[in-house]
Amino acid sequence: xxxxxxxxxxxxxxxxxxxxxxxxxxxxxxxxxxxxxxxxxxxxxxxxxxxxxxxxxxxxxxxxxxxxxxxxxxxxxxxxxxxxxxxxxxxxxxxxxxxxxxxxxxxxxxxxxxxxxxxxxxxxxxxxxxxxxxxxxxxxxxxxxxxxxxxxxxxxxxxxxxxxxxxxxxxxxxxxxxxxxxxxxxxxxxxxxxxxxxxxxxxxxxxxxxxxxxxxxxxxxxxxxxxxxxxxxxxxxxxxxxxxxxxxxxxxxxxxxxxxxxxxxxxxxxxxxxxxxxxxxxxxxxxxxxxx
Amino acid sequence: xxxxxxxxxxxxxxxxxxxxxxxxxxxxxxxxxxxxxxxxxxxxxxxxxxxxxxxxxxxxxxxxxxxxxxxxxxxxxxxxxxxxxxxxxxxxxxxxxxxxxxxxxxxxxxxxxxxxxxxxxxxxxxxxxxxxxxxxxxxxxxxxxxxxxxxxxxxxxxxxxxxxxxxxxxxxxxxxxxxxxxxxxxxxxxxxxxxxxxxxxxxxxxxxxxxxxxxxxxxxxxxxxxxxxxxxxx
Numbered sequence: 248x249x250x251x252x253x254x255x256x257x258x259x260x261x262x263x264x265x266x267x268x269x270x271x272x273x274x275x276x277x278x279x280x281x282x283x284x285x286x287x288x289x290x291x292x293x294x295x296x297x298x299x300x301x302x303x304x305x306x307x308x309x310x311x312x313x314x315x316x317x318x319x320x321x322x323x324x325x326x327x328x329x330x331x332x333x334x335x336x337x338x339x340x341x342x343x344x345x346x347x348x349x350x351x352x353x354x355x356x357x358x359x360x361x362x363x364x365x366x367x368x369x370x371x372x373x374x375x376x377x378x379x380x381x382x383x384x385x386x387x388x389x390x391x392x393x394x395x396x397x398x399x400x401x402x403x404x405x406x407x408x409x410x411x412x413x414x415x416x417x418x419x420x421x422x423x424x425x426x427x428x429x430x431x432x433x434x435x436x437x438x439x440x441x442x443x444x445x446x447x448x449x450x451x452x453x454x455x456x457x458x459x460x461x462x463x464x465x466x467x468x469x470x471x472x473x474x475x476x477x478x479x480x481x482x483x484x485x486x487x488x489x490x491x492x493x494x495x496x497x498x499x500x501x502x503x504x505x506x507x508x509x510x511x512x513x514x515x516x517x518x519x520x521x522x523x524x525x526x527x528x529x530x531x532x533x534x535x536x537x538x539x
Numbered sequence: 540x541x542x543x544x545x546x547x548x549x550x551x552x553x554x555x556x557x558x559x560x561x562x563x564x565x566x567x568x569x570x571x572x573x574x575x576x577x578x579x580x581x582x583x584x585x586x587x588x589x590x591x592x593x594x595x596x597x598x599x600x601x602x603x604x605x606x607x608x609x610x611x612x613x614x615x616x617x618x619x620x621x622x623x624x625x626x627x628x629x630x631x632x633x634x635x636x637x638x639x640x641x642x643x644x645x646x647x648x649x650x651x652x653x654x655x656x657x658x659x660x661x662x663x664x665x666x667x668x669x670x671x672x673x674x675x676x677x678x679x680x681x682x683x684x685x686x687x688x689x690x691x692x693x694x695x696x697x698x699x700x701x702x703x704x705x706x707x708x709x710x711x712x713x714x715x716x717x718x719x720x721x722x723x724x725x726x727x728x729x730x731x732x733x734x735x736x737x738x739x740x741x742x743x744x745x746x747x748x749x750x751x752x753x754x755x756x757x758x759x760x761x762x763x764x765x766x767x768x769x770x771x772x773x
Contacts, residue, residue, distance in 0.1 A: 250641040251619040252612065263626075266619055370626050373749075377594055377618045 263374035264367070264395075306407065307336045309361060311446030311478040311485040312343065312353035314414040314425045315454060316439060317467035320502035321414040321423030324471035325353045326446070326479060327494055328486025338486065343497040345506045347372045350388060350415025351499055355444030360402060361409045368392055385417045389426040389434050397432025412443050416501050423501060446478030446485035453477040464500060468509055471498055472517050488518040555656045559680040562658025563605045568694030570704055570724055571602065571662055573673045574717040577743045577750065578664045581721035584738040592740040594751035596621040596633050598666040600742050604694035605659035605680070613642060613661060630748075635665030639676035639684055647682025656680055660693040666742040666750050670711065692724075700724050714741065715762045718754075722763065734760045 251270060259265035312325035325342035328335060343353045346369040354361040371391055376382045383391065392413050399409055413426040427441040428434055440458055442451040453474035462470070472488075475496045479487030488495050495518060498509040526533060569582035569591060580602050582591040591610075592602045595617045603610025617638055625633045642661060650656045663676045675687045690708050692701045703724040709716070718739060726732045739754040746752065754762075 248620070248623070250613075250616050250645045251623070252616045252645065263622055266623065270623065366626070370622055374618065374622045377622075378615055380588075380590065380593070 261375045261378040263371045266374070307331050307358035308484065309340060309342050309355050309358050309444065311442070311444040311450050311475060311482065312355050312412055313442040313447070313450050313454065313471060313474055314353060314412045314437070314440060315458060315467055315471060316423045316425055317462045317464060319423070319464060320416045320500065321425055322467045322471045322498060322500055323351050323353050323412070323414050324475055324496055324498040326475050326486045326496050328484065329358050330484045335486075338489070338492065338494055341497055343499050343508075344369070345499070346388075347376070347382065348505050349418065349501060350385065350413065351501060351506050352392070353412045353414075353443070354409065355411070355447070356409040357407045360399060360407050361411070364395055364399065364409055364411065368395055384419065385415050385424055388415065389413050389436075392426075393428055393432040393434040395432075396428050396430070400431060403430045410443050412441055414501060416503055418503070421503065442474070444485070446482035449481040450474040450478040468498055468500065468513075469517055469521070472496060472514065473521055476518070476521055488515075490515070490518075555650060556681060559650075559656040559658050563660055563680060564695040566604045566606075566695050568692060568697055568700055568725060569602055569604055569662070570690065570692050570700060570721040571664055571675055572690040572704065572708060572717050572721055573670055573688070573710070574714050575670070575711050576714065576745055577666055577741050578673055578675065579714060579717045579721065579739065579741045580662070580664065581718060581725065582738040583725050583732060583736055585736055590738065592738055594749065595638070595663070596625065597630060597748050598742060598750050599633070599635050599638065600664045600740065600751050602662040602664070602693070603659055606657070609657045610659040610661055613645075613659065617642070617663070635663045635674055635676060639663045639678060642678045643682045643684040645682075646678060646680060650681040662691055662693055664742060666744055699727070703727070715765060718759065718762045734763060
């Protein structure tokens with residue numbers, strides 16, 4: 248590949264996706280072509296239920312993710328399980344991904360395109376920032392992600408649905424902000440919290456019970472874990488905390504100081520606290536770790 | 540009928556080189572130097588928004604002198620090249636050497652084939668895992684590429700500035716020392732460049748993934764002030 252210099256009249260500007268569209272394909276590109284809406288998925292929309300079902304059972308799915316606002320920013324959390332049909336395909340998937348200094352994405356849906364989508368989105372944001380010399384506003388970022396999701400619509404018609412949650416710290420309004428999306432790329436700003444994925448409905452109930460305005464960081468982290476535990480309890484495709492293997496949900500906190508993952512030790516401790524509370528409530532008198 | 544007059548290829552090249560050199564000599568210079576934890580680039584630049592130094596990729600920085608619109612186009616092309624490469628292969632596969640070669644090819648091609656050569660000189664710096672692997676590629680207007688491991692000077696009056704930095708450069712010095720020496724080399728003995736005339740950026744080794752960082756005017760001021768205080772004491 249040569250140096251990508253363009254004439255002023257057909258310069259793709261600060262968009263990385265625009266750049267990909269205007270360049271000849273590179274090795275190993277089908278993934279991003281699909282994500283960027285550069286390739287049309289074949290087949291007839293709406294046929295996903297018939298021929299596609301056998302393929303669908305081979306596709307890896309990510310499951311419960313959530314985002315909630317708190318006093319100083321936002322918390323993003325997700326379970327770690329990926330499924331293929333009725334089977335557990337992967338136990339340590341990271342569904343909460345940092346995309347730039349002040350924002351992150353949590354993904355639900357078919358894992359392959361979802362990971363590609365986030366990679367493309369992160370590159371797009373960084374590319375814009377470097378070319379223009381300033382970051383996109385948080386709304387600009389959310390709109391970009393919406394366009395990527397809508398670009399994936401032909402694939403979604405084939406059953407390869409990808410739905411992200413986007414959350415970040417807005418350095419203009421100095422608050423955390425949460426955006427959810429639908430399959431057509433519609434973008435909705437949430438005032439309090441949002442969930443996505445097969446266990447999202449259960450997680451949302453838990454958030455609804457526990458969320459209050461102006462909650463602190465510790466409360467928000469604890470509530471996000473309670474919601475994941477709740478979802479895992481009701482939904483087979485959501486993986487709960489796994490102390491045997493030492494696999495715990497991913498929790499990230501985004502504040503004005505940036506994006507930071509909560510360390511596994513703290514998560515393990517909080518999960519143990521949630522379990523103890525449940526045991527104390529349901530089976531009073533029983534001490535954790537001892538048989539009857 | 541008019542007779543097309545003959546100009547020898549030597550003369551054409553000489554004229555073009557002279558034209559480019561003149562353009563570059565009018566611009567202000569910049570100095571890059573390695574220090575203990577990275578590479579620092581100090582440019583004489585009065586503008587707060589039209590930058591001479593910028594980020595290309597995680598560990599790669601770009602600096603240009605000469606005509607702004609021309610080196611800025613090269614900068615953007617570098618960002619595009621690096622991001623595309625990192626996206627289709629992996630972040631670790633993006634390296635300065637191949638980018639510097641592309642720049643050299645492009646500049647060489649423009650120099651020989653176009654009417655007007657680009658009036659720019661550029662520097663591509665890459666942070667290594669340790670100071671021995673830090674690299675700086677200096678690419679001239681006609682595509683000549685040289686690599687440096689300690690310091691580099693590009694722009695107008697480069698030779699004089701180089702002769703100053705040669706005397707002060709020390710391998711493994713601290714960032715404040717390096718910034719002060721680079722600023723002094725750019726200034727010369729007859730004038731002192733103020734904070735608002737300097738643009739300073741670093742590639743810092745033990746920082747986040749994206750190693751490129753600009754020093755704010757306040758940070759530069761603090762570093763330069765320390766020098767003045769030390770001088771007053773001495």
